[in-house]
Amino acid sequence: MRGAPLDLDQVIDTAQIIVCCGSGGVGKTTTAAALAVRAAERGRKTVVLTIDPARRLAQAMGLSELDNTPRPVKGIDGDLDAMMLDMKRTFDEIVLTHAEPVKAAQILQNPFYQALSSSFAGTQEYMAMEKLGQLKATGEWDLIVVDTPPSRSALDFLDAPERLTTFLDGRLVKVLLAPAKASGKAYLKVVSVGFNVFTSAITRIIGASVLQDLSQFVAALETMFGGFRERAQATYDLLKDRGTAFVVVATPERDALREAAYFVERLAEEGMPLAGLVVNRVHRSAAAGLTAQRSLAAAEGLDPQSLTAGVLRLHADRLLLSDRERRMAERFTSAHPGVPVVEVAAQPGDVHDLDGLRAVGAELAGG
Amino acid sequence: MADFSSVRLHVVSGKGGTGKTTVAAALALALASGGRKVLLMEVEDRQGIAQLFDCPPLPYTEKKVAVALGGGDVYALAVDVEQALLDYLHMFYKLSPTGIPARTLRKIGAIDFATTIAPGLRDVLLTGKVKEVTVRQQGGRPYYDAVVLDAPPTGRVARFLNISHEIGGLAKVGPLKNQSDSVMAVFKGAQTAVHLVTLLEEMPVQETIDAVADLTEHGLPVGGVIVNAVRTPALVPADLRAAERGELDLSALSQGLAQAGLDPACAPSLAAEAAEHAARVALEERGRDALTELHRPTYELPLLPDAVDLGGLYELAQMLRDQGLA
Numbered sequence: 178m179r180g181a182p183l184d185l186d187q188v189i190d191t192a193q194i195i196v197c198c199g200s201g202g203v204g205k206t207t208t209a210a211a212l213a214v215r216a217a218e219r220g221r222k223t224v225v226l227t228i229d230p231a232r233r234l235a236q237a238m239g240l241s242e243l244d245n246t247p248r249p250v251k252g253i254d255g256d257l258d259a260m261m262l263d264m265k266r267t268f269d270e271i272v273l274t275h276a277e278p279v280k281a282a283q284i285l286q287n288p289f290y291q292a293l294s295s296s297f298a299g300t301q302e303y304m305a306m307e308k309l310g311q312l313k314a315t316g317e318w319d320l321i322v323v324d325t326p327p328s329r330s331a332l333d334f335l336d337a338p339e340r341l342t343t344f345l346d347g348r349l350v351k352v353l354l355a356p357a358k359a360s361g362k363a364y365l366k367v368v369s370v371g372f373n374v375f376t377s378a379i380t381r382i383i384g385a386s387v388l389q390d391l392s393q394f395v396a397a398l399e400t401m402f403g404g405f406r407e408r409a410q411a412t413y414d415l416l417k418d419r420g421t422a423f424v425v426v427a428t429p430e431r432d433a434l435r436e437a438a439y440f441v442e443r444l445a446e447e448g449m450p451l452a453g454l455v456v457n458r459v460h461r462s463a464a465a466g467l468t469a470q471r472s473l474a475a476a477e478g479l480d481p482q483s484l485t486a487g488v489l490r491l492h493a494d495r496l497l498l499s500d501r502e503r504r505m506a507e508r509f510t511s512a513h514p515g516v517p518v519v520e521v522a523a524q525p526g527d528v529h530d531l532d533g534l535r536a537v538g539a540e541l542a543g544g
Numbered sequence: 545m546a547d548f549s550s551v552r553l554h555v556v557s558g559k560g561g562t563g564k565t566t567v568a569a570a571l572a573l574a575l576a577s578g579g580r581k582v583l584l585m586e587v588e589d590r591q592g593i594a595q596l597f598d599c600p601p602l603p604y605t606e607k608k609v610a611v612a613l614g615g616g617d618v619y620a621l622a623v624d625v626e627q628a629l630l631d632y633l634h635m636f637y638k639l640s641p642t643g644i645p646a647r648t649l650r651k652i653g654a655i656d657f658a659t660t661i662a663p664g665l666r667d668v669l670l671t672g673k674v675k676e677v678t679v680r681q682q683g684g685r686p687y688y689d690a691v692v693l694d695a696p697p698t699g700r701v702a703r704f705l706n707i708s709h710e711i712g713g714l715a716k717v718g719p720l721k722n723q724s725d726s727v728m729a730v731f732k733g734a735q736t737a738v739h740l741v742t743l744l745e746e747m748p749v750q751e752t753i754d755a756v757a758d759l760t761e762h763g764l765p766v767g768g769v770i771v772n773a774v775r776t777p778a779l780v781p782a783d784l785r786a787a788e789r790g791e792l793d794l795s796a797l798s799q800g801l802a803q804a805g806l807d808p809a810c811a812p813s814l815a816a817e818a819a820e821h822a823a824r825v826a827l828e829e830r831g832r833d834a835l836t837e838l839h840r841p842t843y844e845l846p847l848l849p850d851a852v853d854l855g856g857l858y859e860l861a862q863m864l865r866d867q868g869l870a
Contacts, residue, residue, distance in 0.1 A: 201560015201697055202748070229699065231747045432592075433561070464813035467806060475804040484793065485800025487779040488814045491821050494778070497849065525823035527746040 183453035183517035185424070186542045189216040189320065193420035194313065195452075198325045200436035203428045204457040206230045207528050207537060208521075209324040210238060210259075212424070214250075214531060215538030217257035221319040224258040226308060228301065228326045233529035235261065245270075247312070252531050258318070264304040271307060275404040289394040301326040302336075310412045422452035427509075429456050429502035434509045441513055453517035455541065456506050460499045460523050462492065469493040469500075519543060547841050547868045548767060551737045553678045553730065554692045555767075557701040557755065558741030559748040563772045565592040566852050566860070567741045567845070568694040569618075573861035574870035576616035580689040583677055584609070584620045587670045588696060593620045598854060604628075606677075613858065619688075621677070628669040667707040668724075675727045678735070698740060698755040705731050705738070706762045737767030739869075742835070744771060744828035749835060756838055768869055769840045771832070773847040777825050779818065787815070787822035843867045 188195065189212055197209040206227055213225035224247050230240065238250045238259045245266045247258035272284050284290050305326055312321050415421065423444055427437035437454060444451045469492075476489040510518060521540045528537055548554070554571060558564035565586070572584040583606060586593050591601045597609045602622040610618040630646060633639040639646050680687040696704045708724035708731075730736060738759055742752040752769060759766050777784055786792050792815045798808035835842060845863055848856050864870050 203561060232750065233746070428561070432595075462813070462817065464810040464817075467810050467814075471806065475801075475806055479800070479804060482780050483800065484779070484783050484797055485804060487783060488797060488818050489804075489806075491778045491817055492814055494849075495817055525820040526827050529746075 181515075181517045182543060183455070183519040184543065185212065185452070185455075185519060186215075186219070188422045188424070188452045189221065190219060192422040192452075193320060194309070194415065194418070194422070195320065195322045196325060196416070196421065196423050197323065197426055198423060198440060199426035200433050203426050203433050204521075205426050206324045207234065207534070208424065208426050208455055208457065208541065209322050210234060211528075211534045211537035211541060213257060213259070213320075213322040214253060214534045215542065216320050216322070217250075217253050217255035218535075220255060222256045222317075223320045223322065224260070224312060224318045225322040225324070226260055226262060226305070226312065227324045228262050228305060230261065230324075231527065231529065233527070237530045237534070245308075250531075262301070262305055262308055264301050267304040267308050271404075271408075284394070287394045306412045306416075307408065310408055310415060313415060417447070417449055419450060421450055423449055424452050424455060426455045426457055428458045429505045431505060434505055438509055438512060441516055451516065453519065454509070454513075456518060456520045458523040459502055459506075459520045460495055462495055462499060464492065465496065465499075467492065469496040472496075546865075546870050548737050548870075550734060551767070552686065552688075552690055552735040553674070553737070554690060555695045555701070555705065555736065555738040556692060556741060556770075557695045557698050557738060558770075558772075559699070559743075559751045560697050562741045562743050562748050563852075564697070564741040565590075565596060565694050566857070567739075567770050567772060568692050569593060569596050570845075570857050570860035570864055571739070571870060572618045572690075572692040573610060573612050573857060574864040575690045575692065576610075576612035576618045577614050577861070577865065577870075578612075579615045580612075581617050581687075582612075582619070583688045583691045584618055584694070585623060585674065585677065585691065586621075586694040587623045587674070588694075589622070589624075591622060592694065593622060596852070596854075596857065610854075610857075613862070623670055623673050625666050625669055628673050632669060632672065667704050668711055671705065671707055671727055671731070672723070675730045678730055695738075698751045701738065701755060702758040702762050702764060705759075705764055709762075732763050732765065734765070737765055739767040739770055741770045741772055742831075743773055744831035746827070746831070749831040753834065753838065756840070766840060769835055769838060769842045770864075770869070771835065771842060771844045774844045775825065775828065775847050778821060783818075784822045784825055787818040788826055790819055792818060841869075843869050 195209075195212060197205045197212070199205050206229070209225055209227065210230070213223050217223040225238075227235070227240070230238075235241070239248060240259055240261050245260060245263040247260040250257040250259050269285065272281050272290075276284060302325075305323065309321065309323050312318065425437050425440050425444075427433040441451060441454070472489040472493040476486040476493070479486040479489075506518070506520075510516070519541060521537060524533070524537075528534060554568075554575070556564050556568040556571060558567070569584060572582045576582040584593060593609070594600060594602050597620070599609055602609075602620055604622065604624040604627040606619045606621045608617050609620040612618060630639075630641040633646065633649075634641055674691070674693055677688060678691050695701050706728075708727040711724050740752045740755055742748040756766050779787060783792070794811050794815055797815060798811040801811060801814075802808045843864060844867070845860055848859070852860070861870075
């Protein structure tokens with residue numbers, strides 16, 4: 178592989194925030210947990226925010242429930258806290274912090290709010306970034322490691338703060354709240370045409386009582402908009418900060434690397450600080466000198482049921498897989514030669530204890 | 545007779561990385577064979593279908609992408625949510641997509657709001673489109689013999705399919721309520737099956753089990769379980785067990801290598817590879833046992849030696865037919 182080596186020890190020793198991202202099923206959560214364990218054991222006070230860890234991995238870190246509170250991880254030679262994100266609770270907390278008690282109660286009771294905060298896709302992205310901002314604001318940790326949600330697009334979370342800001346600044350909110358406030362006659366005309374069409378369409382689509390709930394919801398939220406916008410902007414700035422490091426995770430497969438490439442390009446466009454790429458679950462062989470062809474040719478001359486023939490066939494399969502993985506990874510590095518890369522070997526089973534995480538951490542740091 | 549011959553809407557979900565798009569495409573090819581007309585849909589803006597069928601990014605129109613074995617057409621559609629909204633407004637409210645009202649809606653951010661900010665609304669539009677193509681008729685018979693949906697991953701699929709129910713809960717009466725009821729009637733009916741794609745690994749198996757519970761709880765019909773990328777054990781059972789315990793007979797292996805004219809010094813490295821393989825096979829066995837407990841029809845697809853190309857898709861389609869999924 179031609180990419181410059183990625184020095185993750187240097188990253189975990191100096192960064193204040195590490196964001197692990199990549200498409201679903203590539204091992205983001207395990208990578209985040211392994212980096213956090215390693216950072217803590219290298220002397221940094223660390224917290225890891227996970228979204229949806231595998232049960233046994235969660236148990237290994239002592240996470241038995243979604244309670245939105247960082248809890249110390251036992252068995253670490255250092256200072257590590259871990260938490261799982263509870264998105265509804267995070268949302269409720271924002272409302273309770275930013276709205277007056279009466280308004281807050283109205284919002285929490287509103288059917289739109291209840292649907293939005295607990296069951297709709299997309300909320301997770303907002304809330305993960307919100308929680309990151311909160312953890313950072315406490316100043317309690319040297320390093321925060323964040324795992325990103327398994328989004329439809331791995332980039333959703335990056336867009337979340339900006340999208341929210343654009344929306345809150347957008348004319349729709351003004352239109353929904355107070356069309357009369359609009360200034361300028363021509364604008365007013367366009368808006369009122371649009372507004373009438375909009376409300377009548379919405380009324381026809383969803384019915385008048387629903388529209389009433391919706392505008393009540395928007396009106397109730399209005400007092401919080403300033404706070405929302407500020408926080409979204411603050412989180413976005415935090416992600417761009419030099420103390421932040423994005424670690425893109427992929428498996429050496431076409432789709433995962435395509436997503437990784439897209440991600441790397443997007444981060445560059447946004448001016449977000451990329452540490453590098455982790456190519457996870459790479460197959461290697463300690464006997465690469467014995468080629469696949471020779472192994473297969475030799476196996477053919479043997480009893481197919483014999484141990485030697487079986488082992489040789491396995492070895493040949495492994496080398497072919499390893500070649501294919503190398504070609505995939507090289508395609509990435511030739512398109513993105515400036516991105517540092519580190520490889521992590523495939524484990525035969527899932528990682529679900531601290532020693533397993535330490536082993537992954539050691540590999541992440543370059544073996 | 546295929547196991548799901550009365551099903552018209554096949555929803556394919558799975559944990560990220562399990563190959564659900566590939567399986568959905570193979571299923572579409574399998575269902576189309578013998579002269580049927582099948583629509584393969586995606587709803588996540590990934591253009592995964594175009595990549596699989598090696599064609600340019602799909603426009604928001606139903607476009608023929610493949611001919612199945614023995615004749616039969618696979619059409620593909622990548623649903624664009626903004627277009628779906630404009631469609632919807634056009635269909636139900638006679639708003640021209642290029643007219644002033646639609647332009648104004650765009651200008652004030654209402655289109656953006658509907659398609660990106662209000663994520664629930666996005667899913668309403670997408671599921672609405674899925675329902676429309678499923679029930680579409682021409683000349684008194686279904687326009688498509690089957691629709692295959694490359695659905696969101698397991699963690700979100702029940703919520704996605706159930707979105708109309710959620711919205712229906714917000715509206716007690718009125719047009720939205722009617723629309724959401726009719727969508728739910730299709731998704732919960734006998735013409736729909738939600739298939740789950742998994743690998744024989746801990747997380748995907750667990751997510752499959754969770755998804756079955758989740759779907760069942762929401763009254764959504766669980767179809768088959770498709771186990772993807774299954775490995776064939778390369779060793780006889782006794783050797784596998786020995787390898788798993790790290791007790792392979794190294795001297796016999798060295799001897800065998802020497803007899804085959806190879807370097808016997810490779811034996812320890814090769815034994816370590818065998819041990820990893822055995823651990824993996826054992827893990828797969830445990831995964832398979834856990835899936836058996838679900839008592840769902842289960843289908844297995846092998847790990848293909850290369851990344852799946854068009855030829856590979858036809859192979860997988862044939863295997864799904866042979867096993868009775870289509």
